[in-house]
Amino acid sequence: MTLKELAQILGLSPTTVSRALNGYPEVSESTRRRVAEAATRHNYHPNVQAKRLATGRAMAIGHVIPISTQHEIVNPVFADFIAGAGEVYARAGYDMIISIVADDDEEQAYRTLRSKGNVDGVIVHGPKRGDPRPALLDELGLPYVVHGRVSDYAAPYAWVDVNNTRAFERGTAFLSDLGHRRIALVNGLESMDFAARRREGYEAALAARGLARDPALMTAGEMTEAQGYDAACAMLSLPDPATAFLTSSLLSAMGVRRAIEERGLALGRDVSVLTHDDELSYMKNGTELPIFTATRSSVREAGRICAQMLLDRIAAGPEAPIATRLLEAVLVVGQSTAPARHLIAS
């Protein structure tokens, strides 16, 4: 069923039908109703390709994923974000295009996307310090919103981010309030903007409390179970061992837990663990893991916000002012962050 056919049936011109369907004002209400009714009755759906060609808009948003951004896509954080964004796109009649590219081809991927014209805008995932993408996209004139921030990009750009600095500042302060003085940081790769910000928050809190910043209690790397395990093994074996851990990932926290248990220490009694949770929504899958405490933010919600911001931006045109959005993480306190036993005793 094409527009032409539908028009024929109604005894109208394709123009009028098009106008009626797209909500143009100059169509009489009676005609509009007739057209709408006929459209649903004949199960008419405009051909997207034709629409795209005629309007020049792709009606699609791109997500470019370098193949080995540590399997970005396999990251539940990413997946949850995508789910949120997808909801928004679907509601707006936009397609979501996921583009998996070899690492070296990322720049070319954006250029191609641009010149082939198969997206109206893109979301930038996993920004690093010194990330080249904002500059590239600005140059290409391809609308974008960054999920996270590129702290050292000078020009204004649209972003949606969790307040990582503040989350880790508060987490550290919280552990300090419990009496801990040896608070370890098990962080993600600090080339990533979010991880750098987390460290900054951690350090700010230490400084504010007059606690020493001990490199032996700070580690950064791939956020895996093994990372947490290895880090905790080392930090629990120090002459002046860690009594609390602040980790960047639930996986790392699980590794920390394993190290703690192996030593016969009690979680939440001898040692406290606090983790910033983005993955929890996946890991717990509806059931609370009682062993962890988390600062919790909704990645899916971030996806929705990011997507909506991009659509708004596309609709508003390139001259419109640039929006940003900072989401606060919620500190959720659980068993594993009780004051350490020996701290109470002393």
Added chain:
Amino acid sequence: MTLKELAQILGLSPTTVSRALNGYPEVSESTRRRVAEAATRHNYHPNVQAKRLATGRAMAIGHVIPISTQHEIVNPVFADFIAGAGEVYARAGYDMIISIVADDDEEQAYRTLRSKGNVDGVIVHGPKRGDPRPALLDELGLPYVVHGRVSDYAAPYAWVDVNNTRAFERGTAFLSDLGHRRIALVNGLESMDFAARRREGYEAALAARGLARDPALMTAGEMTEAQGYDAACAMLSLPDPATAFLTSSLLSAMGVRRAIEERGLALGRDVSVLTHDDELSYMKNGTELPIFTATRSSVREAGRICAQMLLDRIAAGPEAPIATRLLEAVLVVGQSTAPARHLIAS
């Protein structure tokens, strides 16, 4: 830069340029070279929208994700699969369209996809027993490949699946060979085809060894850490407790482990744990989790195979014979599946 402009520059007709670029045989080699050279030099990229409209092919593959298929997309298995499929699409110049839809709208989503014509085919994820999608897609004439199987769909259809039945049959047999007679199954939701097949494999092995099928040792549900924990607590407390666990998910296995450790039992000494791993690629993230044993299959590879099969199918046309592909899981044996201590002693 459009085809027309490029043709003008070259003093050729758009047709010839198009033919040269698309590898049609009737173009002279010299012309083809000239055209190709000019195209790269002027950074020409054909407009996808126009191509789509002219050819009627969408040059895109759809993945429809019901919003709450337990957050299918948040499932690392899904994400890894997508990454594999994405590679293939990219190489073939196809877009990957992810469509997030409300659960009730899934059927409508396929119909709309069809009539809007924005995909050439779809991949069916997470098939259940009695899944209505193959019939719907056959009716719509929309090419598809199922990742998994719909065992009770009568008509032939294209699928790519891991041999779940055999994997669990072998896993059970393996545990039995170690001397275990009380082997528990902690399965996924058995409305899912893969989980039903796993149970069938488990039961077949029990029957083959003359072991009793004890409902108290069989559970099925959401594959979470909590599920494994709860199941193991119950099954270890039986008058005749489980000595080995076969689980459908690494998360469940982690729960089982927690229950075992809480009881002061030693993993791989007092109790064996074997888990079918699809998630391991994510969980371990390059590092072996020493505590688990896994039958391992590459989900990403399955994604590649599935995608390629679909593209082939689309190219071959609706009359072409239907392909299927069964992947064997590899049984990887680790510490946690050593024969239970008391079994050796007795």
Added chain:
DNA sequence: ATGAAAGCGCTAACAA
């Protein structure tokens, strides 16, 4: 308030 006509950028018969 409605319609006629041109065109978006490309492909694909059909001619030459």
Added chain:
DNA sequence: TTGTTAGCGCTTTCAT
């Protein structure tokens, strides 16, 4: 081997 001519299904001036 190359070019001419129609479209693909829709939007969008410009008339009426």
